[in-house]
Amino acid sequence: MTWILFAALVQPQSVCVTCHPAERVQLEASVHSREGIGCESCHGGVPGSLDEERAHSGDFRGVPAREDIPALCASCHANPEAMRPYNLPIDQFALYQISGHGRKLAEGDEHVAVCTDCHGAHEVRSATNPESPTFRVNVPETCGRCHADAELMAGYGLSAEVLEEFRRSVHGEALLEDADPNAPNCARCHGVHGASPPGFGDVAKVCGQCHASARLFFERSVHKEAMDAAGLPECASCHGNHAIGPAGSELAGEVCQECHESGSPPAEIGRRLLALQSAAVHEIESADGLIAEAEQIPLDVGDYRARLELARTHLQEAYPVMHSLDVEQVTPLTTSARSVAEDVQREIYDKLTDIRLRRLGLVLFWFYILLTIAILVHLRRQKKET
Amino acid sequence: MKPDQEAAARKRALLDWFETRVNLTEFFALLTSLGLFYVEVDTKKPLRPAIREALAKPVASYAEWPRVLGPLAVLFFLFQVVSGVLLAFYYRASPSEAYESIRFILRDVNFGWLIHQTHRWGGQLLVAILILRMVRFFFEGVYKKPRELLWISGALLLLVAMHVDLTGRLLTWNQVSYWSTVRGSELIFTLPLIGPLLGFLVGGQEMGAATLSRFYILHILILPGATFVLLYLNFATVRRVGLTEAASPTNVGGRRQYRDYLYNLAILIVLIVGVLITLAVMQPVPFYPEIDLLSTPVEAQPAWYLVAPHVLVDVLLGGLPDLLKGTLFLVSVLLLVLWPFVDRSPGKTIRERATVVAFGTAALLLWLLLTIYGVALQGIGAP
Numbered sequence: 001m002t003w004i005l006f007a008a009l010v011q012p013q014s015v016c017v018t019c020h021p022a023e024r025v026q027l028e029a030s031v032h033s034r035e036g037i038g039c040e041s042c043h044g045g046v047p048g049s050l051d052e053e054r055a056h057s058g059d060f061r062g063v064p065a066r067e068d069i070p071a072l073c074a075s076c077h078a079n080p081e082a083m084r085p086y087n088l089p090i091d092q093f094a095l096y097q098i099s100g101h102g103r104k105l106a107e108g109d110e111h112v113a114v115c116t117d118c119h120g121a122h123e124v125r126s127a128t129n130p131e132s133p134t135f136r137v138n139v140p141e142t143c144g145r146c147h148a149d150a151e152l153m154a155g156y157g158l159s160a161e162v163l164e165e166f167r168r169s170v171h172g173e174a175l176l177e178d179a180d181p182n183a184p185n186c187a188r189c190h191g192v193h194g195a196s197p198p199g200f201g202d203v204a205k206v207c208g209q210c211h212a213s214a215r216l217f218f219e220r221s222v223h224k225e226a227m228d229a230a231g232l233p234e235c236a237s238c239h240g241n242h243a244i245g246p247a248g249s250e251l252a253g254e255v256c257q258e259c260h261e262s263g264s265p266p267a268e269i270g271r272r273l274l275a276l277q278s279a280a281v282h283e284i285e286s287a288d289g290l291i292a293e294a295e296q297i298p299l300d301v302g303d304y305r306a307r308l309e310l311a312r313t314h315l316q317e318a319y320p321v322m323h324s325l326d327v328e329q330v331t332p333l334t335t336s337a338r339s340v341a342e343d344v345q346r347e348i349y350d351k352l353t354d355i356r357l358r359r360l361g362l363v364l365f366w367f368y369i370l371l372t373i374a375i376l377v378h379l380r381r382q383k384k385e386t
Numbered sequence: 387m388k389p390d391q392e393a394a395a396r397k398r399a400l401l402d403w404f405e406t407r408v409n410l411t412e413f414f415a416l417l418t419s420l421g422l423f424y425v426e427v428d429t430k431k432p433l434r435p436a437i438r439e440a441l442a443k444p445v446a447s448y449a450e451w452p453r454v455l456g457p458l459a460v461l462f463f464l465f466q467v468v469s470g471v472l473l474a475f476y477y478r479a480s481p482s483e484a485y486e487s488i489r490f491i492l493r494d495v496n497f498g499w500l501i502h503q504t505h506r507w508g509g510q511l512l513v514a515i516l517i518l519r520m521v522r523f524f525f526e527g528v529y530k531k532p533r534e535l536l537w538i539s540g541a542l543l544l545l546v547a548m549h550v551d552l553t554g555r556l557l558t559w560n561q562v563s564y565w566s567t568v569r570g571s572e573l574i575f576t577l578p579l580i581g582p583l584l585g586f587l588v589g590g591q592e593m594g595a596a597t598l599s600r601f602y603i604l605h606i607l608i609l610p611g612a613t614f615v616l617l618y619l620n621f622a623t624v625r626r627v628g629l630t631e632a633a634s635p636t637n638v639g640g641r642r643q644y645r646d647y648l649y650n651l652a653i654l655i656v657l658i659v660g661v662l663i664t665l666a667v668m669q670p671v672p673f674y675p676e677i678d679l680l681s682t683p684v685e686a687q688p689a690w691y692l693v694a695p696h697v698l699v700d701v702l703l704g705g706l707p708d709l710l711k712g713t714l715f716l717v718s719v720l721l722l723v724l725w726p727f728v729d730r731s732p733g734k735t736i737r738e739r740a741t742v743v744a745f746g747t748a749a750l751l752l753w754l755l756l757t758i759y760g761v762a763l764q765g766i767g768a769p
Contacts, residue, residue: 299493299673300489300492300493300673302489302676358667359667359668361667362663362664362667362668365660365663366660366664369656369657369659369660372656373653373656373657376649376652376653376656377649377653379649380646380649380650
């Protein structure tokens with residue numbers, strides 16, 4: 001009995017945890033407990049009472065119904081006065097209401113995500129906490145809890161492959177494997193609380209937030225108008241959405257032929273762009289291989305590596321320009337990439353030939369050594385005879 | 387007079403001009419002091435008769451084949467001096483320039499790679515020859531009275547050659563040489579008395595600009611100077627007491643003359659150059675990356691002759707405190723140098739000194755096994 005009394009003395013405000021210890025553990029890990037947000041803030045009731053009946057009386061509401069949760073959280077999180085000290089935004093509730101999740105919830109669908117599904121209920125952690133399900137890198141996994149659930153997604157006609165596709169994409173690799181701080185997670189394109197798929201006309205804008213120069217060149221191209229007229233999503237038509245591959249890989253496929261007949265002038269432009277790109281890539285890869293070979297010899301290859309980086313930069317510059325579909329504009333960039341890589345190859349090749357010549361020289365050298373020794377031995381014998 | 391007679395007369399006149407002003411024979415005698423030409427030269431005579439007389443003498447028994455390790459060491463030392471001077475034309479001993487200057491030598495200087503590689507290999511072979519020489523001295527008992535000095539100078543010569551190599555390794559100032567030196571010096575600096583003293587001499591216990599420039603001075607001036615003095619001492623005592631009883635100055639019954647010996651020496655020089663250049667082309671020392679102070683390689687890369695002590699001290703006796711390890715190391719070095727005073731038994735044949743020979747064989751085998759263990763199983767050891 002004494003420990004109950006003790007607990008009551010230490011925390012006169014909230015003794016709920018006396019009977020709900022598991023929730024206490026969860027709550028103490030959360031940002032809320034640090035800010036003095038107690039059980040009654042969400043659950044109501046009389047937090048100071050140890051009497052079960054009295055404690056669960058008054059405005060006690062038990063476990064909040066799913067449809068009530070967004071509004072309940074918003075009672076603080078949409079309040080500018082309450083959020084100001086934390087410098088947190090107050091538009092989450094408004095955004096949620098226009099999100100795919102929010103609209104379905106309003107229609108009475110209780111399977112959609114509410115605040116607690118992503119943030120947790122008692123154990124709400126800050127999005128900057130790496131343990132939080134809303135931490136940058138953890139977001140794909142968190143969304144995937146529902147969006148990779150084939151059974152659940154079937155009801156909405158949505159693909160449950162998105163998480164796997166994203167993991168394999170350049171974006172997924174950059175985010176999850178390379179820990180690239182600039183790599184996007186789901187929320188970067190779909191929005192955070194206002195999560196919904198970008199509309200057809202918005203795809204270029206969404207992608208263009210990061211790929212600004214690619215968007216610039218795209219908008220000057222004939223594709224822009226044609227795609228808008230045909231009602232095609234701009235970037236995604238060629239690049240796909242979740243399973244985006246590395247830059248340039250689309251051209252290698254038959255993506256142009258999906259709209260343009262093979263051999264037609266537009267398909268020809270695609271073919272030429274592919275030729276320019278793959279020639280540059282090929283030269284860079286060959287140079288890379290030669291550098292590795294030269295390093296084994298050993299030759300010093302520090303400079304060559306730096307110069308090959310320059311070639312890669314030129315190629316990187318060429319990718320956005322390719323969206324203009326203007327071969328004349330792309331050629332100088334891919335050509336520079338190619339010529340730098342070719343120069344590097346030539347110079348290393350000279351050095352490698354030099355090494356081979358050294359071996360050949362060694363054979364000649366030993367011939368002279370043996371000749372010299374023979375002469376010396378001969379002279380020694382001659383002296384002795386005289 | 388015929389033209390060739392005229393030329394000969396002119397040469398003689400030039401020689402006479404010098405001969406009347408300095409004693410040229412003394413200069414020639416200096417060459418014999420370095421073990422290249424083991425013969426007493428009468429410095430009172432003029433150069434030409436002195437040489438003629440020396441060449442006609444029978445070769446001392448201690449200079450006959452296969453007693454070739456001594457002159458071989460001298461030839462390697464001279465080769466190192468010549469190639470080292472060539473490298474010094476381009477090398478710059480400062481942390482910001484050292485690596486770059488080595489790269490310049492290796493890549494841009496004509497035949498710079500050849501000089502660099504032969505210098506590296508020459509150093510290794512010099513150490514190897516001196517080790518072999520000490521092994522031979524040990525088993526032949528070439529440290530018994532009166533040849534203590536021969537052993538001691540030989541052992542010191544070996545230690546100095548190792549230090550020339552170790553200081554030279556740091557000069558390349560790359561990731562491997564830098565961290566190997568740091569690892570090696572950590573042990574040395576724990577030694578009582580010697581540690582702080584060495585730290586003071588090489589400019590502090592941190593490897594930096596001061597260390598590099600002091601290692602450079604040690605490498606090109608002080609240690610080669612010491613080598614020269616030790617070589618002189620070594621061969622001076624060989625000339626006085628010979629190598630063994632059978633190969634002593636009093637036993638000169640050989641039929642060869644020094645004239646032949648000179649030809650043999652020339653053949654040896656040609657062979658050395660051939661071997662060094664072959665090694666430089668076929669087995670070049672790797673070009674390691676620049677120093678990265680933020681990443682310490684996991685494995686130390688001690689020089690090949692230090693792999694055995696490294697394995698012993700670091701792997702097998704890893705638990706001992708550094709001070710004890712350092713002391714163990716120091717004691718074994720002292721044991722090597724002062725060996726003539728440890729084993730003072732008069733016996734000279736192998737049968738008479740069975741215990742000592744057994745001890746030596748065991749030590750040598752341990753050294754070989756530990757080296758093989760380190761190189762093959764632990765993957766440590768830098769060429």
